[in-house]
Amino acid sequence: xxxxxxxxxxxxxxxxxxxxxxxxxxxxxxxxxxxxxxxxxxxxxxxxxxxxxxxxxxxxxxxxxxxxxxxxxxxxxxxxxxxxxxxxxxxxxxxxxxxxxxxxxxxxxxxxxxxxxxxxxxxxxxxxxxxxxxxxxxxxxxxxxxxxxxxxxxxxxxxxxxxxxxxxxxxxxxxxxxxxxxxxxxxxxxxxxxxxxxxxxxxxxxxxxxxxxxxxxxxxxxxxxxxxxxxxxxxxxxxxxxxxxxxxxxxxxxxxxxxxxxxxxxxxxxxxxxxxxxxxxxxxxxxxxxxxxxxxxxxxxxxxxxxxxxxxxxxxxxxxxxxxxxxxxxxxxxxxxxxxxxxxxxxxxxxxxxxxxxxxxxxxxxxxxxxxxxxxxxxxxxxxxxxxxxxxxxxxxxxxxxxxxxxxxxxxxxxxxxxxxxxxxxxxxxxxxxxxxxxxxxxxxxxxxxxxxxxxxxxxxxxxxxxxxxxxxxxxxxxxxxxxxxxxxxxxxxxxxxxxxxxxxxxxxxxxxxxxxxxxxxxxxxxxxxxxxxxxxxxxxxxxxxxxxxxxxxxxxxxxxxxxxxxxxxxxxxxxxxxxxxxxxxxxxxxxxxxxxxxxxxxxxxxxxxxxxxxxxxxxxxxxxxxxxxxxxxxxxxxxxxxxxxxxxxxxxxxxxxxxxxxxxxxxxxxxxxxxxxxxxxxxxxxxxxxxxxx
Amino acid sequence: xxxxxxxxxxxxxxxxxxxxxxxxxxxxxxxxxxxxxxxxxxxxxxxxxxxxxxxxxxxxxxxxxxxxxxxxxxxxxxxxxxxxxxxxxxxxxxxxxxxxxxxxxxxxxxxxxxxxxxxxxxxxxxxxxxxxxxxxxxxxxxxxxxxxxxxxxxxxxxxxxxxxxxxxxxxxxxxxxxxxxxxxxxxxxxxxxxxxxxxxxxxxxxxxxxxxxxxxxxxxxxxxxxxxxxxxxxxxxxxxxxx
Numbered sequence: 001x002x003x004x005x006x007x008x009x010x011x012x013x014x015x016x017x018x019x020x021x022x023x024x025x026x027x028x029x030x031x032x033x034x035x036x037x038x039x040x041x042x043x044x045x046x047x048x049x050x051x052x053x054x055x056x057x058x059x060x061x062x063x064x065x066x067x068x069x070x071x072x073x074x075x076x077x078x079x080x081x082x083x084x085x086x087x088x089x090x091x092x093x094x095x096x097x098x099x100x101x102x103x104x105x106x107x108x109x110x111x112x113x114x115x116x117x118x119x120x121x122x123x124x125x126x127x128x129x130x131x132x133x134x135x136x137x138x139x140x141x142x143x144x145x146x147x148x149x150x151x152x153x154x155x156x157x158x159x160x161x162x163x164x165x166x167x168x169x170x171x172x173x174x175x176x177x178x179x180x181x182x183x184x185x186x187x188x189x190x191x192x193x194x195x196x197x198x199x200x201x202x203x204x205x206x207x208x209x210x211x212x213x214x215x216x217x218x219x220x221x222x223x224x225x226x227x228x229x230x231x232x233x234x235x236x237x238x239x240x241x242x243x244x245x246x247x248x249x250x251x252x253x254x255x256x257x258x259x260x261x262x263x264x265x266x267x268x269x270x271x272x273x274x275x276x277x278x279x280x281x282x283x284x285x286x287x288x289x290x291x292x293x294x295x296x297x298x299x300x301x302x303x304x305x306x307x308x309x310x311x312x313x314x315x316x317x318x319x320x321x322x323x324x325x326x327x328x329x330x331x332x333x334x335x336x337x338x339x340x341x342x343x344x345x346x347x348x349x350x351x352x353x354x355x356x357x358x359x360x361x362x363x364x365x366x367x368x369x370x371x372x373x374x375x376x377x378x379x380x381x382x383x384x385x386x387x388x389x390x391x392x393x394x395x396x397x398x399x400x401x402x403x404x405x406x407x408x409x410x411x412x413x414x415x416x417x418x419x420x421x422x423x424x425x426x427x428x429x430x431x432x433x434x435x436x437x438x439x440x441x442x443x444x445x446x447x448x449x450x451x452x453x454x455x456x457x458x459x460x461x462x463x464x465x466x467x468x469x470x471x472x473x474x475x476x477x478x479x480x481x482x483x484x485x486x487x488x489x490x491x492x493x494x495x496x497x498x499x500x501x502x503x504x505x506x507x508x509x510x511x512x513x514x515x516x517x518x519x520x521x522x523x524x525x526x527x528x529x530x531x532x533x534x535x536x537x538x539x540x541x542x543x544x545x546x547x548x549x550x551x552x553x554x555x556x557x558x559x560x561x562x563x564x565x566x567x568x569x570x571x572x573x574x575x576x577x578x579x580x581x582x583x584x585x586x587x588x589x590x591x592x593x594x595x596x597x598x599x600x601x602x603x604x605x606x607x608x609x610x611x612x613x614x615x616x617x618x619x620x621x622x623x624x625x626x627x628x629x630x631x632x633x634x635x636x637x638x639x640x641x642x643x644x645x646x647x648x649x650x651x652x653x654x655x656x657x658x659x660x661x662x663x664x665x666x667x668x669x670x671x672x673x674x675x676x677x678x679x680x681x682x683x684x685x686x687x688x689x690x691x692x693x694x695x
Numbered sequence: 696x697x698x699x700x701x702x703x704x705x706x707x708x709x710x711x712x713x714x715x716x717x718x719x720x721x722x723x724x725x726x727x728x729x730x731x732x733x734x735x736x737x738x739x740x741x742x743x744x745x746x747x748x749x750x751x752x753x754x755x756x757x758x759x760x761x762x763x764x765x766x767x768x769x770x771x772x773x774x775x776x777x778x779x780x781x782x783x784x785x786x787x788x789x790x791x792x793x794x795x796x797x798x799x800x801x802x803x804x805x806x807x808x809x810x811x812x813x814x815x816x817x818x819x820x821x822x823x824x825x826x827x828x829x830x831x832x833x834x835x836x837x838x839x840x841x842x843x844x845x846x847x848x849x850x851x852x853x854x855x856x857x858x859x860x861x862x863x864x865x866x867x868x869x870x871x872x873x874x875x876x877x878x879x880x881x882x883x884x885x886x887x888x889x890x891x892x893x894x895x896x897x898x899x900x901x902x903x904x905x906x907x908x909x910x911x912x913x914x915x916x917x918x919x920x921x922x923x924x925x926x927x928x929x930x931x932x933x934x935x936x937x938x
Contacts, residue, residue, distance in 0.1 A: 101804075101933035109803050109830040110918065112911070150801025151746030167835040167915075170744060299854075453748050453796070602899040605847070605863055615862035618846050642907065649843060652906035 042132050043071060046088040046104055053105050059096050066094065071131060074119045078474050081119035083128035085136065089120075112167070123156040124148055139425070144413050148464070151457055152427050155409065158465025159473060162191065163481020174462025176200075177455055181233055185389040186402035192471040193478065201233065202332060205391035210255035212318045212329070216364040218248040221313075226450055228313070228360070229306040231290060231298060235447035238438065243380055249369030250377025256393055258329060270343075276351020279344060287505070287515065287547040288335075291355065301547065303504065303515070304335060311356025319349045327499065336501040339553035384445055402446065409467030431460045485510035493565030500552055508570070515547055521572035521644060527582065528567055530628045535559045572636075572644065580631030585665035593666025596659055606650075609670055619650060624672030635664045724786055727767035729815045730757035733822040736792055740925065742837070745828045746777075746801045752794040755810045755822055757787050764791025774808040775935045777801055800935060803830025805927060807936035825934065827922055836919025839912055840870065843904065865898035873924035881930070884917050 013019040038044075047069055054063040072086040089104040091097040092115060097107040108115065121128040126147040130136035139146040148156065154171040164172045178184060179200040189197040209218070220227070222244040225234035239247065270276070280286070285307075290300035292308040314322075321328060323345045326335040340348065378395075381387065385401040408430065416429045419439060432439070434456050437446035451459065487509040489497050497503070503512035506519045522531075536559060538549040554562070597603045606618035625634070636643070638660035641650040655663070738753030757768040770793045772780040777800030785793045799806050806828060811821040829837060840848075848867045850860035860867065868875050876884075886894045888908070892901035904913070921928045 098930075098932050101935055103802075106802065110832040110914070112831075149746055151744070151798070153746070153801075166838050167831055169834060169838065170747070454750075457747060600899065602902070605900040605902075606859065616859055617857070617862065618859050651843075651902045651904050653903060654906045 043084075043087040047090060050090040050105050053100065053102070054091075057096075063091075063094060063096070074116060074128075076117070076119050079119060079122055080469075080472070081122060081128060083119040083121050084131055085120040085126075085128065086115075087131060088133070123153060125156075139413065146425060149427060152461045152464055155461045155464035158462065159467065159470040160477045161479045161481070162193065163479065170458045170461050171465065173455070174458035174460070177451075177459050178462050181449065181451075182235070182389055183405075183459075186385055188400055188404045188406065189466060190404070190406040191466075193480070202334070203234075203389040205330065206251055206255070206386075207391055207393040208255055208258040208329065210252045211258055211315070212322075213313050213315060214361075215248045215252045215366055215369075216361050217313050218251055219244050219366060220361055220364050222247055228309055230292065231302060231306045235449045237384055237447045239380075245366060246369075246373045246377035247380050247386075248366070248377070249373045250375075250381060251392075253369065253374045254378070254393055254395075270346040270350040271354070272347060273351060273354060275347050276354070279348050280351055282551060283338060283348070284548050284550040287550070301515070303513075307352065307355055309355060309357050309360055311353040312360045314353075316349060316353055319352060320345050323348055334501050334504040336504070336550070336552060337499045338550070339555070341553070344553075384447075405463060406466055407468055407471075409464040410469070427460055427464060430463050431456050434459050483510070487511035489565065489569070491565070493561050496558060496561060505547075516549065518645060519566070519570060521570055521575070523567045523570035524572040524575040524577065525630065525633045525644075526628060527630060528563060531563050531566065532559055535562065574643070575630070575632045575636050577630055577632050580635050580661075580664055580668075582631055583626070583668060583671075585668060589662050589665035590669045591666075593662035593664070593669075596663055597666055600659075601653060601655075601663070609667075622667060622670055624670065626668040626671040629667075631664050631668050634667050635660050638663050724769055724784055726769035726786065726813065728757070728765040728787065729759075730765040730768050730787075730791075730812055731760040731814050731820065732758045732762075733770065733810055733812050733820055734758060735822060735824060738794075738797075739824040740827065742827045742829050742923065743799050744834055745799065745803050745830050747828075748796060748798045749826060752796050753808065753810075753824065753826075754792055754794045755824075756790075756792045757812050758791065766791055768812050770810055770812045772797075772808060772810050773937055774806055775800060775937055778806055778808060778935075780808075797826060799826055799828040802935065803828050803833060803922070804932040805934040807934055809937065825927075829919070829922055832915045832918040833922045835912070836915035836917070836922075839908065839916050840919055843908070844870070844916070863900055865900055867901065870920045871923050871925045873926040873928060876920060876924055877926070877928045881917055884920065885913055888913050888916060 011018070012022045047067075051064075051067070054060050054067075057063065067090065070087075071084055072090075074081060074083040074086065086092060089108075091100065091105045092108040094107050097105065100106050119128065120126075124147055125145045127136050127140070127143040127145070130143070134140075135143070137147045151170075154168040157165060157168045158171045158175075161168070164175075178189070179197060182199065182201060182203065184197050184199040185203070191197060217228075221234070222237065222239055223241070224236060225232040226236070286300035288301045288303035289305065289307045290298040290302060291306070293299050298306070310319075318329070323338070323340055325337050326333045327337055381392070381395060382398070385398050386392065387395045387397050388401045391397075409426070411426060413424060413426060413429075416424075416426070417440065418424050418429060419432060422428055422432055433446075434449065434451060436448065438444055438448065488494060488511075489508070502508075502519075505513045505516035507514055508519045526534075534549075535552070535554055538551055540548045597609065603609075603619075604614040604616055606616040608614040608616060608621045609623060611623060633644070637650075638653070638655050639657075640652050641648050642652055734756050736754040736756045738749065738751050741749040741751060741753075743749045753772070755770060757765045757770060759765050764787070766787050766789050768787045768791070769784065770787060771784045772795050773783075774780070774797075779798040781796045781798075783795070785795065787793050793810075797808060804827075806826050808824050808826060809821050810824065811819050814820050846856065846859045847863060848860070848869055850858055850869065852858040870876065879887075883895060887897065887901065889903065889905035891903035892898045894903075908916070921930045924931065927934075
């Protein structure tokens with residue numbers, strides 16, 4: 001062996017000429033490594049492939065002309081973008097390549113941004129400067145940020161766009177869920193503009209909970225909130241029987257009675273289901289509350305709690321006090337203070353108490369609570385952070401109970417603990433944590449939610465958008481969202497509007513819900529007499545709608561107070577009420593308007609003027625429109641509906657002044673019969689009520 | 696150099712192996728029934744966003760030669776890499792059916808998914824279904840459709856949204872009606888949406904949307920119409936199918 005080595009040495013380096021020759025060869029080979037590596041590089045391989053793909057296409061010449069060989073780069077210093085992705089993804093900007101299915105040659109799908117202005121990694125993450133697939137797409141020892149899976153790509157939109165975007169439903173949904181499913185009560189989320197995300201839900205106060213419900217119900221609820229109501233947003237804390245027993249003991253012991261809340265039953269709950277159902281329907285309780293029907297479908301809105309088994313939950317005397325005036329128990333409630341009389345309270349409470357399930361609490365038997373159990377319950381309440389969501393007498397809301405999530409989208413993978421079998425990537429970690437938090441450690445406090453896979457994806461998308469880059473991007477790119485104002489109407493009418501919870505459904509001056517029409521310009525829109533009638537007997541133009549204005553049983557004084565305020569304050573400066581009269585249009589004008597209505601503009605596709613011939617019911621019925629709206633409003637609406645109500649479905653037809661005037665004349669002539677402008681039992685009219693999709 | 700190439704090759708192999716992992720797993724399920732045909736029960740032609748789950752599971756049924764459902768047959772779902780099934784393989788239940796949740800790949804377009812089973816002679820029987828992934832533009836178009844078009848152009852009513860289709864004297868074309876809509880060019884569709892039906896000598900019941908929707912909104916709507924057409928529009932892009 002030794003001899004062999006010696007002879008080899010002799011052969012290669014025996015004399016200076018041989019040594020020089022061998023060293024030269026080694027030197028040449030090592031110099032050749034770099035060009036060879038370059039020659040065999042992946043991007044060159046893909047560029048060859050691209051040329052092959054385009055060779056047989058009809059527009060090959062054009063594509064060939066656009067093609068530039070070599071490493072390509074998009075360099076945007078202010079965004080921190082050095083993207084060489086286009087070295088392999090050669091056809092990204094070629095409009096004609098939409099039919100190419102093989103990557104990396106496909107055209108980029110249409111997006112509102114230009115690749116040259118934003119680069120690739122701004123949206124897709126990954127390592128832009130890399131020139132191999134593995135380094136660019138995956139995380140490496142020196143680069144943590146892999147390509148973002150396509151289903152979360154909307155999270156990148158959220159780095160700049162703080163508000164709702166029509167093209168990013170998943171991001172919008174995720175943000176809504178973050179705010180309304182309780183996440184923000186425990187987790188702080190600060191945004192790069194310095195604001196803090198606010199929860200939009202309002203978990204009930206438990207300070208007086210013993211007035212409202214029983215210890216047995218609390219126990220069953222704590223054990224499994226979704227067993228009581230499948231739509232409940234309260235998560236499951238997976239409490240043991242003993243823990244649930246002790247927490248329920250503490251909550252009852254800690255509750256203080258509220259004056260006016262446990263008032264004696266003034267009327268016995270009536271058991272007339274037909275009258276109850278009809279009052280429940282007339283009051284449009286279903287606009288906000290859902291009930292599960294026999295087929296298992298939810299019927300009703302999700303603004304208020306589900307009522308399928310409400311009879312198992314509430315005490316009759318509490319329910320009656322609540323129906324009489326919910327603000328006594330909860331001054332902040334979104335439920336309107338219906339002015340129900342005693343008989344109505346009896347009917348409705350009887351109807352609601354009947355919504356119960358005899359099996360629900362059948363197996364819950366609790367002994368009287370001991371002081372030890374109550375003390376243990378109190379400890380558990382602070383351990384689980386119950387007061388983060390629920391107000392409780394004597395317990396302070398904990399600060400920062402759970403980790404802050406302001407930059408969760410940039411959390412280093414090295415700081416994460418993954419479950420076995422889980423892909424080691426941040427999105428998988430976040431999604432896994434939301435799906436089953438306790439799987440990561442049985443001792444974790446985060447409870448179990450009941451999100452669907454789509455909701456988990458949406459939440460993960462929203463969380464991934466909370467990252468370092470949302471702070472480091474140039475402030476000029478930040479797009480603010482629609483900010484909720486803190487508008488409050490003034491005076492007596494303002495108090496009345498709060499009491500009636502108008503803002504739970506209506507929006508005025510940028511504040512309030514979106515279930516019902518925006519009332520910012522209502523005073524310009526409607527006639528006073530109609531509004532008075534409407535408050536007394538609200539109805540709808542569109543029987544197909546589930547959600548409608550309820551009858552609030554107002555007194556004449558209250559109606560006048562509200563009407564005066566609306567007619568005076570909610571005036572649009574561009575609508576001059578005196579510019580168009582309420583009546584007295586010439587027959588010629590009316591006739592011309594009618595022709596335009598049925599001919600040129602074919603309004604009958606969506607509206608009904610003549611109930612015999614017209615059928616459209618997308619827009620409001622217009623049979624009484626001349627008694628409802630002002631001429632000036634109709635005229636301005638014809639000219640530009642969106643200027644009065646942004647986002648309304650009615651298309652802007654860019655009408656000439658003459659057409660708009662003639663149509664106004666025709667519509668103002670629709671008074672709904674000569675005899676009485678607002679018959680007592682007529683199907684009355686609320687214009688422009690637009691549905692809001694539930695979940 | 697060789698090492699470099701081998702390394703590269705290794706990566707590709709590893710990459711393929713990894714990407715296949717999600718779509719098919721070697722399952723220990725043992726078939727107790729064998730059918731002669733596999734048919735769709737529900738879940739074909741659904742839309743999702745790119746990369747996202749389809750709203751409803753895909754349900755297929757295995758039948759024998761007489762058309763009776765076969766329980767216990769092994770069904771495997773496959774698609775191009777990036778399409779995920781949960782579960783990817785399963786045995787049919789007592790009614791001969793298998794349901795799987797499907798997530799589509801990251802590119803917008805049509806995805807072919809294949810449900811396959813074996814008959815008694817161990818020959819593969821398969822069913823091809825198509826699902827549609829909507830990209831940014833089509834998603835935007837879908838939202839616009841829901842807001843402005845669907846009430847008239849979709850004859851189906853839901854509890855929340857009653858269709859106006861039946862009330863119209865001249866019936867609008869549902870956007871899935873590929874036979875008609877595929878014949879109209881993008882320019883024609885743009886003209887109708889922008890200037891209303893009369894622009895192409897059609898009914899004035901179709902109003903002009905040119906002052907309400909922006910040009911890019913209208914393009915997005917057309918992108919959506921092309922994506923959902925049945926039979927498919929040739930403007931809808933490729934079908935992602937396993938070779």
